[in-house]
Amino acid sequence: MISIQTKRYSFNLKKNFPFEFKTLTQQFFRVKLYSSMATFNRTTLEEVLKKRFFYTPSFQIYGAVAGFYDYGPPGCALQANIIDLWRRHFILEEDMLEMDGSIMTPAEVLKTSGHVDKFTDWMVKDSLKTSDIYRADHLIKQELETRLEGDKQARAKLDGNVQSEKSKKKNDKSQMVKLEDSVKAEYEDIITRISNYNGVEIGEVIRKYNIKSPETGNDLTEPEEFNLMFESSIGPTGHQKGYLRPETAQGQFLNFKRFLEFNNDKMPFASASIGRSFRNEISPRSGLIRVREFTMAEIEHYVDPNNKTHSRFNEVKDIKLRLVPRSVQSEGKMDPIEMAIGEAVEKKIVDNETLGYFLARTYLFLTKLGIKPDRLRFRQHMPNEMAHYACDCWDADIHNSYGWIECVGCADRSAYDLTVHSNRTKEKLVVRENLAEPMIYDKTVLEINKKVFGPKLRQNSKTVEDYLTSLNEEQLEALKKALEDGNGTTKVPGTDGNQYEITSEYLTIKRQTFTEHVREYTPNVIEPSFGIGRILYSLIEHVYWTRKDDEQRSVLSFPPRVAPFKCLLVPLSNNPAFTDLVDELAKRIRKLSIAIKVDDSSNSIGRRYARNDELGTPFAITIDFQSVNDRTITLRERDSTKQIRENIDTILQVLKDLLEESTTWEKVMETYPTFTQQELD
Known part of the structure; x- marks a missing residue:
């Protein structure tokens, strides 16, 4: 069975759509769907994540609060490994200056930065029910996508194809309406541009296309701005107003003079910060994609405004990226153009070398994590969605079952931030050369x-x-x-x-x-900003699959460098004869700084392997009765399920080499004979 699940529809391709799969993917999603998505089922994945405690809604026994999540043991380890790789890839390799700033920010700072006045989204309310509040652009997009799906269902029925189960449901008659081609084009154009609309434009769309409250069918109020920051107060009197920070960047700008001094007044240089940020989303949804508390990793690269070349640009100039520049979007399209970043900078599609350098380095980081290159694109901001002070801005969008999701923003912020803070405080935030x-x-x-x-x-x-x-x-x-x-x-x-x-x-x-x-001069700032939670969830989808012989056996094929646990240590059974050897191996492996999980439960060896495949554990060491006699053990690889059997010292060295990436499993299989043993359920 081949099935597809999107955020609103789930159906069986073979049963409901007898025409060619490629045609369906192009027409239904308006973007190319990838082979790894053909058998993807988000509900099944979410059950695995819940069962294995990757993350869970916060305060759940009290009914939970939307937009907040707690990470369990594997989720914590996965996030920590992503951050560790980010720190190595950027902070260490680029010799950046790291800081950890306060999450509480005085209102005066965020007033100066523009967040108090401009950090807003548009919301609408049910005109007759004050409790129903919606983020306007998301509501419009959802409604128009529903109507477009109804058009597809109606056309499929006219063509003699069987409609999907979704359209057969009661109260779903709106799904079966054939649209005029001109109306379809209008809907698709609005969906592409809606995130750039102002309040007046959003209100016009709601009235023109008669969009109602999805819960009651009532009219909606006029759009109004809602500031996304969590307001608080500092001190016992409550007189000093503050906010939970919406980003980590401002703390870096305020410490610019100290960074410059620490760097011996040398330019260019970069600061970096990893930490929690907070945004009071109007309607949190889509799991980790839109939350109210999240981890950010941000870089502020300070550069001479008259010289935005990068000393290491030649190292990345030949890397090809899938770019969606303004020229493509202005035609109402989102088809990526594959182009070397050097060519994109030369043609001024990307404004300058430093910005291009970080786009390429972002690509290398994400693909090193395990993000699929053909499901990653870089979209340039249109002029009307870019801040007035920005020279250029690109988003790294990752495709998952929720669509194309912005996970990294990379912007040339000009000299705006340092200038406004300098003007407000009369502190010179400049470079003297x-x-x-x-x-x-x-x-x-x-x-x-x-x-x-x-x-x-x-x-x-x-x-x-x-x-x-x-x-x-x-x-x-x-x-x-x-x-x-x-x-x-x-x-x-x-x-x-x-x-x-x-x-x-x-x-x-x-x-x-x-x-x-x-x-x-006041430096310009190139800012790559990473949403760790969005990247984490997208990575989980990209590495998720099920065994061909058993769709109930889920696997998360994390690269070893980011897998929550690197190795499973599993005795054949819970027989006391294995205890001493298990303890000895566990101590030796932990001394190698390898994160292991010991599973000596009474379940069959096959079930224990399957349980750790769901955790994404790349390798497993098995101890059996032969191990007790001759001190040989087996090493199993997660994806292929193939094993080798050698003495303890050899296996531990192979495991270490695999995790340090000085060898590969393919090379291991060429070096050592395959050990054949049936995995029992």
């Missing part, structure tokens, strides 16, 4: 006449001065022209938002020549 030749240049500058400015504006002088000193050269020239056009008088906003009248008597704006022997 001695010049071989002095630099002579003209610059428009502002001089405030303090003798007039203060007495005239009185208590408002500070708010107006803060505004004026924040202006760049272009803005100063515009202010100068406004004063000239207004006969020496104009109005300017203060930082409090009010308008104030100023005159030419208050200030002077002029061009001035400067000679500098030291260049001072």
Whole structure:
């Protein structure tokens, strides 16, 4: 049986769709489905994860709270191994400076960074039930996907094909509606672009396509912004407002001067941080994909804005990535273009070498983890979804049963973060570089006449001065022209938002020549940001499969480097004759720093193997009565189930070599004879 399960539909391909499988995958998913997904069943996988305690909803015996999860022993180990590989791949190989910052952040910091005002999603409510609240873009996407599925069912019925079980259910008549081609195209276009819509556009879509509350069929309220940060207070008085951090980046920016000093004032360099972040999602869903508390791993690479080359770019320039640039998306398509990152940078599809370098390094990290390359793409942000200060931004999207999921964001954030924090605190977050030749240049500058400015504006002088000193050269020239056009008088906003009248008597704006022997600049920041939970779940789906001879036997084929347990130590039975040898081997293996699991339960050897295949344990050492007599043991490989039998020292050395990746199982099988033994249930 071949079956497919998506987040809304599950059906049997052979029974319900007699036409070619390739055609189905192209039409139903609008993206290529991969062979590993053909037999994938999320319900079965979730049962395995629950049974083996990879993770579980938090506070479950109290009814649970959406968006929070607890990791069990294998989940903890898997996450720790992913983080360890991330740290080795980036922090150690790139000589980054790691820090661990506070998760509680004063409101003033996040006000300056823009999170208080702009870190929002759009939500709508059931107009007659205040308890039903939805994230607007997700609700629209879900509804339009349902209608498109109904169109497919209707067309399949007209073509003489049997509709799916989903469309046979009662109260599912909406699934069987044939759409006009133009309407279908509109739906597909909206689904592609919905994450970039503003509140007005979302409201128009809801009204135009008559989208209702999915629970009651009632009308929906107008979209309203909801800030995603968890608000708190600092100290016993409650007067100092704070938030649980929505990202780890701000702590790194605030410590820039210390990083630079620690790095002996050398540029470029990178800081990194791994830790918990919090986002008060409107409607958490899809397991670990959208949660309210999660682990992030973020890099802030500081670079000269006039030189964004990377010293190691030649090492990665020939790596081919599956790119979805803006030019493709603007045509309403999402088909990746395979291209070497060097070519993408040369053609300015990717803005600069440093950004391209990190895209390639991200690809190498994810594929090293076990993410399938043909289910990984890099999508460029469209102009309307990118922050105004960003030069370029790409997402590493991983395909799983929930669709294409953004798991890594890689952005050139320009000098925005360091600039706004510097302006707010008056602390210079800059790099000073001695010049071989002095630099002579003209610059428009502002001089405030303090003798007039203060007495005239009185208590408002500070708010107006803060505004004026924040202006760049272009803005100063515009202010100068406004004063000239207004006969020496104009109005300017203060930082409090009010308008104030100023005159030419208050200030002077002029061009001035400067000679500098030291260049001072604010670095630009290239930021790769990794969502560890999303990567973890996607990896689980990518390595999950079932044995051909028994679909009930699930396997998680984690690469040994990230597998929660590296080796199973299993005696043939719980006979006391095996106890001493099991204890001896367990101590020796643990001294090699190898994570093992001893299973001396009364279950059959086959069931114990199967149980640890579900944990993703790549190797198993078995002790039997022959082991007690001649000290030979067997080593079993998880995926092939093949075994070798050698003396203890040889097996332990082979195991060590396999885990250190100095050999492979294929080479082991060429070196040692296969040991044949039937695995009993």
